[in-house]
Amino acid sequence: MTLEDSRAFPRLSREQLIRMRRYGVRQSVTVGELIYHVGEPVADLVLVERGAIDIFSASTADSPEKFITRHTHGRFLGELSLLTGQYSYLIARVTVAGSIYRIPPAGFRRLMAEDGELSEILLEAFQARRELVKGVAAHTMEILGSPSSSTSLALRAFAERFDLPHVWFDSASVAGLALMRTTGVGRDQLPVVFLPGGVLHRATPGRLAERLGLSYRPSDGSVDLVVVGAGPAGMAAAVYGASEGLKTVLLDTVSPGGQAAASSRIENYLGFPAGISGTDLTSRACVQALKFGARIYAPCQVVGLDVDQPMPSLRMEDGREFQAGAVIVATGAQYSTLPIPGWARFERAGIFFGATKLEATACAGRPVVVVGGANSAGQAALFLASHNCRVDVVIRGPDVGAGMSNYLVERLLSHDRIRVLTSTEVTALDGGETLQEVTLTDNVTGQHRQKEYGALFCFIGAAPATRWLTGIAVDSHGFILTDVNIDADTFQTATTPGRMPLPFETSAAGVFAAGDVRRGSMKRVAAAVGEGASAVSSVHQAIHARM
Secondary structure, three states, rough: OOOOOOOOOOOOOHHHHHHHHHOEEEEEEEOOEEOOOOOOOOOOOEEEEEEEEEEEOOEEOEEOEEEEEEEOOEEEEEHHHHHHEEEEEEEEEEEEEEEEEEEOHHHHHHHHHHHHHHHHHHHHHHHHHHHHHHHOOHOOEEEEEOOOOHHHHHHHHHHHHHOOOOOEEEEHHHHHHHHHHHHOOOOOOOOOHHHHOOOOOOOOHHHHHHHHHOOOOOOOOOEEEEEEEEOHHHHHHHHHHHHHHOOOEEEEEOOOOOEEEEEEOOOOOOOOOOOOOOOHHHHHHHHHHOOOOEEEEEOOEEEEEOOOOOOEEEEEEOOOOOOOOEEEOOEEEEOOOOOOOOHHHHHOOEEOOOOOHHHHHHHOOEEEEEOOHHHHHHHHHHHHHHHOOEEEEEEEEEOOOOOOHHHHHHHHOOOEEEEEOOOEEEEEEEOOOOEEEEEEOOOOOOEEEEEOOOEEEEOOEEEEOOOOOOOOOEOOOOOOHHHHHOOHHHHHHHHOOOOOOOOOOOOOOOEEEHHHEEEEEEEHHHHHHHHHHHHHHHHHHHHHHHH
């Protein structure tokens, strides 16, 4: 893609210009005027009528301001930040006086909803520009950390899932060590994020999100639907809710994608015969939800739900509360761990719960162990082997095919860099700052084997993420009970007299559950997407019944 690629910088026709102007307000601009600057919210879509506006990347410690493109008559400013709400990391400066049309957020949303042709042009341009900017302006955000640190990995995963332009520096590499020397950063301050106008020491995804404008910000007006959890079920609920006219907010504790985003390749998802990575699926779903007007905030911790009011009320980690017409709980499940001494210590340095490009790159060429016998473990093993890792797949049971699809079993058994060890368990861990050695025990013979591994990937299941919920009926394992699993008399007495629980509705009226967190769910990506979409239909009925 070139800097003047027609997909990234289309010039609108006269008819298209006339249609787009209807959504905006005309304004004169003078030379030197800043339309937006680094670190400021990009609120308006800007259409150039006369004059010229140049786009620059911000200067950094080791590089000056860089010219990217010039917008003149018939072109528009903006990229994915208009959808995500994040602050700008580019500069837009008037270089030839003229006039523009400013299209405010409300007008922009109407344009995207009402004009299919312009919506398609804008969306394609925004995505193409983001890919371009990730190359020419990536140094606007630099992340310095250790590839074996879970905090550093979380930062990188956050940046990847939100498609943020950035450059990664391994603190042990030549470039990383040089950056540490020139900036005076010590290892006790890692990970560090360098941004225009500031540095975040001991950075976390939450602090970075706040700095970029991606953390939750209270908005004016009421919210029709809050979706808690941005895995496949939550993303689908946000897409369908927003596309059907509901004012929708999507919240996630970590970042969009859920466990599906940690999958290297999903090969049995309808419509993708060659498969699709969890990261790519997440990225597409995010853009789709944002296109329809959903607001996505992460990381954003919801710690409580009050169902004793006319409308459900959510309590945030910082103490703020807000009500919504309906809530869909799609928090999925939390990864299970092994009860082994030292596990918690190495979770921060060598134990991973997903195998994406980030983890595979960090482990490339080294032996690794994958624990688990389900599809997620098989997919991870194949992906890691494709990055030149020697992979041992450890399965507690005697049959590799008991919990894994046949096509994966055949690939594992025929791969020359993968060894499948059945009737085997991990019983001990050892290492210094990072995991270095794993003890495997044959649970038939009792024989122990110690082996050096660069990392351990754990896929042994998960428990429902429902500890934060109160006033909602769950089963003995913590999965949320819905619709036919709820006692009708209890539901009518406790919530809405005379009404039966709707599909996917919990024991509290107006609160729904979808995906892996719900009792009876299939624990498949496609099924979760279907549940999230279907729950929205019930949300409409619940809101209408309250009127």
